[in-house]
Amino acid sequence: MKKIISYCLLVTLFTACSTEKNTDSSSQIASFEIENYKGIFTTANGEDRGTLDVTLSEDGRSATADLTLASGEIVSVFTDQVAEIGNKKEISFISNEFSFTMTTGEEEEILEINTVIYRGVESSILASKNTERAPVNPITGTYVCEMCPAPLDNTSTQTFNLMFTTANGNSAISSQTTLSTTVFNGKAQQNSCTPNGSLTTCSIVSGDGMTTIGFIAGEGPVTWSGSHTFNNEPTGVNDCSGTSGTWSWDSPILGVVGGTFISDATCTTPLITLYSEDFQTFTGAGFAPIPATGQLDSDIVIANGFNSGTLTYGGTQASGDYARGTSTGGVNTGGIYAFDVDGAGNTTLGVQPTGVDFTPGTFDFRIENTTGITLNNFVINYDVYANNDQNRIDGLNFSYSTDNITYTPVPSLDFATPNASDALGFVAVNRSGSFSATVANAAFIYIRFEGIEIGGTGNHDEYSIDNILLQGN
Structure with missing residues (x-):
């Protein structure tokens, strides 16, 4: 009975934290003349995650949605259910595997799409308009908690997705994380980018620049920080992008807990963690x-x-x-x-x-x-x-x-x-x-x-x- 109560408290109180490279889809969409949206996707239970690409036809009367899962599987849906709503469009995708409705937006506007069903499971999408001036760069990833009881201990991973909504360098970031059946959306920033040969590494940190709080869970703030490494050469076969870092949650019940996050894809060979320390057990005793x-x-x-x-x-x-x-x-x-x-x-x-x-x-x-x-x-x-x-x-x-x-x-x-x-x-x-x-x-x-x-x-x-x-x- 205690285990059930503890699990319910975690699900009620927690959040989680969350990862990329700057690429565009110009090879598929000539000069971005066709309206295109990119985003990040997760099921509410955190078992599936992926990136989303939505493209309207030239006449704006139909659209396709391509969901690329972290496993490599691609789910594609076509629709002709496109309705004009003022100067925007409402697009409804309906299939046995993947269904959602979205309303188009402006550059750098974050579209939160919560009425999503993927293979019978409630899901969520964050998306934004993808243009040459403001390319959208979605990254999927996971996090683990190194100080938590089950189900958040090291044996369990949860979704930690990031979406960059401006070009290389300083950028706004949207984060998407899960805990059990809850999805939390947050904010972050990228800055301090340093080139090193063909790779560039930037600092990424939760918050809006005024505060480091990414989002609130169970009345406790969630913060995280890390790095984003991507290939800085012209778009081509060497494109890569990866993120990693640490996160912390000031839980009203558990105290301060946290762990690490890492993207599904990285540049070159995957990074291996050599040392991680948050000094939570240090009391200044020598x-x-x-x-x-x-x-x-x-x-x-x-x-x-x-x-x-x-x-x-x-x-x-x-x-x-x-x-x-x-x-x-x-x-x-x-x-x-x-x-x-x-x-x-x-x-x-x-x-x-x-x-x-x-x-x-x-x-x-x-x-x-x-x-x-x-x-x-x-x-x-x-x-x-x-x-x-x-x-x-x-x-x-x-x-x-x-x-x-x-x-x-x-x-x-x-x-x-x-x-x-x-x-x-x-x-x-x-x-x-x-x-x-x-x-x-x-x-x-x-x-x-x-x-x-x-x-x-x-x-x-x-x-x-x-x-x-x-x-x-």
Whole structure:
């Protein structure tokens, strides 16, 4: 009976989070003269997902709908039930396999189509008008919850679809996720795109740019962040697009839970997750090779640049600057804290710099390649939370190494707090990027977050790291 009640609470209270490349269908639709719509599709139970392509005939009196499922199966429906409604059209598709009714819209307008039946199962569609100026790029994917009881544990996957509605670069994103028999639609943004050869990697983060909340489930906010990698060459056989990242839900019942999401398709070989950490069990209790409750494993992560000593891999620091405990911000004593950045239990690896602490300083991570193969390409994604409560510019820069001696910076991931202080509390900024390094199986890749003092006067701003996701192939 308890299992049934828990399941019902999850279904009632939850949501989920959600993935692409920028391509168009100009090879099928000459110069986009024929009206065309693209979108993302999922059954309400999350068992089937796919992309949708709807094309009207030249005379606008008929239309075809092609549903391409993640399995590769294509379901096509033709209709001549096209009705004029003012300056728009209402199109009804009816078949034994796939039925829905949609009303046409303008560029970048999101069409939510909920009256969808696919093989007898209630389903949902998000779509938008596809044009050369505003190409629509749908991506299908799944998510898992790494901290949830069944049915959301690692043995279960749910839909996590994304739809990009502008051209390459900064873009609005619509997300579509499922939990049991509920579909949640959300908003997100793409920015900070960095080319690396024939591939471009962008940051993607939930919210509308003013907030990072993608949508609300059970009165709890869902947030997510990650990266989008796509081929930047002219449209052709090399077209590819993939997304991955981490998500979090501040559940009123379960507390803060979360996991990872990944697209069904990727660029080159699929990315393999090497390291994922959200610091939810960290309480600012220090570092040890056999970590006690609230500590971090010093075989993997260490910190240096503090007045109360140094720390090497496998060492122990459980007091002083290395173990300042938990805080919601506004502290004055320098050192490492488990900052609760939203006051509701979203714990991060944080630091309060001072003139003798972490200026400069580093958080270093030693991550073993346990994939069984040599890795040559990496994608890093993480969030920086900054409490800009002081008139000081503090920076946090990223670099990587294969020998823990020579570190290579990635300037596109550099972060700095504003000079003038504000009272906004902790504000999140997502960082994602890619880099190349050869790391054999059983060897290590090292990543470094270096704190620096850039300018300004007075005390230093607090900041922290969260939701680190390192993947490679």
